[in-house]
Amino acid sequence: MPTTxxxxxxxxxxxxxxxxxxxxxxxxxxxxxxxGLAGRAVRKENSLADxxxxxxxMGFFVLLLTLYATQYSGNTLIGFAAQAYRQGYAFLVSxxxxxxxxxxxxxxxPKLQRLSKQHDFITxxxxxxxxxxxxxxxVLATIIGIIALGNYIVTNLKAIGTIVESATGHQxxxxxxxxxxxxxxxxxxxxxxxxSVAWTDVIQGILLMVGCLCIFGAIQWHYGGLTGMAEQLxxxxxxxxxxxxxxxxxxxxxxxxxxxxxxxxxxxxxQRIYAARSAGTLKRSLQFMVFMPLxxxxxxxxxxxxxxxxxxxxxxxxxxxxxxxxxxxxAAHIPAVSMLIVVFLSAAVAAIMSTVDSALLSIASxxxxxxxxxxxxxxxxxxxxxxxxxxxxxVMALSTLLxxxxxxxxxxxxxxxxxLLCQIAPAMLLGIHFPRLRSMPVLCGLVVGVVFYxxxxxxxxxxxxxxxxxxxSGIWALLANLATIGLLSWLLPETPRxxxxxxQVASN
Amino acid sequence: xxxxxxxxxxxxxxxxxVPWLYTSDRMAIWFGFPPWAFYTIATTVVYAVVLNLLLGxxxxxMAGGDDADNA
Numbered sequence: 001m002p003t004t005x006x007x008x009x010x011x012x013x014x015x016x017x018x019x020x021x022x023x024x025x026x027x028x029x030x031x032x033x034x035x036g037l038a039g040r041a042v043r044k045e046n047s048l049a050d051x052x053x054x055x056x057x058m059g060f061f062v063l064l065l066t067l068y069a070t071q072y073s074g075n076t077l078i079g080f081a082a083q084a085y086r087q088g089y090a091f092l093v094s095x096x097x098x099x100x101x102x103x104x105x106x107x108x109x110p111k112l113q114r115l116s117k118q119h120d121f122i123t124x125x126x127x128x129x130x131x132x133x134x135x136x137x138x139v140l141a142t143i144i145g146i147i148a149l150g151n152y153i154v155t156n157l158k159a160i161g162t163i164v165e166s167a168t169g170h171q172x173x174x175x176x177x178x179x180x181x182x183x184x185x186x187x188x189x190x191x192x193x194x195x196s197v198a199w200t201d202v203i204q205g206i207l208l209m210v211g212c213l214c215i216f217g218a219i220q221w222h223y224g225g226l227t228g229m230a231e232q233l234x235x236x237x238x239x240x241x242x243x244x245x246x247x248x249x250x251x252x253x254x255x256x257x258x259x260x261x262x263x264x265x266x267x268x269x270x271q272r273i274y275a276a277r278s279a280g281t282l283k284r285s286l287q288f289m290v291f292m293p294l295x296x297x298x299x300x301x302x303x304x305x306x307x308x309x310x311x312x313x314x315x316x317x318x319x320x321x322x323x324x325x326x327x328x329x330x331a332a333h334i335p336a337v338s339m340l341i342v343v344f345l346s347a348a349v350a351a352i353m354s355t356v357d358s359a360l361l362s363i364a365s366x367x368x369x370x371x372x373x374x375x376x377x378x379x380x381x382x383x384x385x386x387x388x389x390x391x392x393x394x395v396m397a398l399s400t401l402l403x404x405x406x407x408x409x410x411x412x413x414x415x416x417x418x419x420l421l422c423q424i425a426p427a428m429l430l431g432i433h434f435p436r437l438r439s440m441p442v443l444c445g446l447v448v449g450v451v452f453y454x455x456x457x458x459x460x461x462x463x464x465x466x467x468x469x470x471x472x473s474g475i476w477a478l479l480a481n482l483a484t485i486g487l488l489s490w491l492l493p494e495t496p497r498x499x500x501x502x503x504q505v506a507s508n
Numbered sequence: 509x510x511x512x513x514x515x516x517x518x519x520x521x522x523x524x525x526v527p528w529l530y531t532s533d534r535m536a537i538w539f540g541f542p543p544w545a546f547y548t549i550a551t552t553v554v555y556a557v558v559l560n561l562l563l564g565x566x567x568x569x570m571a572g573g574d575d576a577d578n579a
Contacts, residue, residue, distance in 0.1 A: 089541065089542055089544075089545035089548075092545055092548045092549060092552075093548075095548075095549070095552050096522070096525045096548065096552045096555065099552055099555055099556050099559070100522050100555075102556075102559055102563075103518045103519070103521075103522055103555070103559050106514070106515075106518055106559060106562055106563055106566075106570065107515055107518075107570070110567050110568070110570040110571035110572075111570060111571050111572050113571070114571045114572070225540065226539075226540030226541065227537075227539065227540035228540075229540070230537045230540045230541070231537070234535055234537075238535075240542065241533065241534075241535055241542045242533050243527055243530035243531060243532070243533075243542070243544040244527065244530075244544075249526055249527070249528060252526050253523065253526050256522060256523075256525070256526070260522065279567065279571065283563055283564070283567045286563055287560050287563045287564060290556045290559045290560050290563070291556055291560070293552075293556075294552070294553065294556065298549070433511055433572075
């Protein structure tokens with residue numbers, strides 16, 4: 001039952017939420033603060049492990065939903081549909097790469113979870129220090145993690161400000177939206193630490209899952225599904241039917257490897273491995289998680305493709321709101337569907353908040369455990385926890401400031417996340433299964449990888465080239481990183497490890 | 509199955525999801541998709557099933573310890 005496209009309507013000019021929608025969203029935000037209070041009430045001890053890892057007692061249901069809500073950000077709901085609108089079926093690569101994240105966990109999570117229980121790891125840096133006995137390697141990995149997560153927070157805060165501004169028809173400004181939601185996040189995070197963050201992730205994960213299912217279901221039903229749209233798409237967008245060229249296939253594989261080696265190395269993702277109650281809990285959660293891209297990412301990609309058939313001539317900026325356009329189009333015929341717009345916006349806000357709060361907590365833990373604690377080895381657990389909380393407030397204040405004021409000329413630096421983060425992958429993936437691998441080659445490999453990445457990144461930018469031979473700069477840097485590890489492991493003589501150089505990790 | 513074999517199988521399954529062999533512009537429709545897109549979805553489902561099975565059966569071997577903590 002398609003009707004005439006209404007591409008002239010700019011969804012940003014009118015309030016997307018009525019009083020009922022704003023009340024629903026407000027109720028959701030208040031519930032987050034209550035969850036924060038509940039998390040504080042059930043605190044078992046004032047320690048780093050309790051605050052940053054929820055006492056290492058996360059069961060299947062909470063672990064699954066916190067993994068889900070953390071891995072799928074607001075970008076899944078908004079960005080993926082928009083990318084699919086522009087790229088067509090080629091963006092199905094996103095379904096595979098979100099599955100590949102679990103493929104990477106298969107390689108290192110089982111052993112890392114076991115080691116984290118035995119040696120009380122709190123941060124990824126704890127593992128690197130334990131495994132390699134190198135403070136320099138642990139600190140460098142920590143700094144890379146903090147940069148990647150910091151960029152993640154800033155870009156997500158910008159997105160949340162834009163959503164609030166659009167949803168309220170500019171009644172709440174971008175700045176007010178960013179400040180208010182940042183404040184709520186940092187309050188419930190510092191009240192209950194990971195326990196509060198994980199519990200709010202349960203609410204946010206359910207909202208995200210329900211949002212994706214309902215939106216996809218409504219759009220499928222109203223527009224007759226992909227089968228009904230296929231012939232129309234062949235006429236309007238014949239280029240969608242063209243298979244990727246060889247250069248596009250290289251980029252496809254490069255993207256898969258980049259995400260495979262990048263996303264699982266996010267510090268907040270690794271800390272969820274540490275927070276699992278048992279190996280069995282983590283195993284079952286990952287077995288379930290492996291199918292989530294088929295029920296989340298695939299749905300949003302198909303929404304974008306249906307949008308391309310329905311509204312074929314949108315600009316890049318307009319296509320960013322393709323899901324909203326489709327929902328508004330349906331709501332114009334079936335007013336009850338307007339409720340789905342509330343669900344969509346709430347799910348988008350929830351998805352972003354669940355990602356930002358986890359990243360914030362992770363940065364605070366890394367600063368406290370990996371950077372501050374080695375300088376104050378006699379500090380008590382309660383002092384360290386207090387430092388972690390203060391760090392959360394400072395990081396959030398700085399991120400909010402950057403999200404509001406960052407000049408567009410250097411905003412591209414915020415895009416640097418995965419390509420930098422995947423340079424840690426060899427230290428983790430090789431280190432966990434190759435006991436003879438030593439710290440010096442790994443440290444040199446990491447330094448070479450990072451320097452190589454930035455060198456190539458700025459060179460290609462100066463030459464206005466997106467990629468070298470259609471492969472991401474991060475993958476070239478990863479190859480340089482691996483080559484350095486291989487070469488130095490071969491060249492440097494193996495020295496027996498003495499008891500003095502045995503890796504140690506502080507007991508938590 | 510060794511840890512190396514587990515890693516290799518999962519990686520091969522990942523690489524096979526890229527529609528390497530599709531090169532021509534066939535305008536056929538398979539369940540609402542271009543053939544190469546349908547191939548990608550189908551192989552991604554297979555990849556997910558493979559990972560699910562490997563997680564279920566190879567966990568303790570990948571953990572490098574006994575199965576005691578799986579309980």
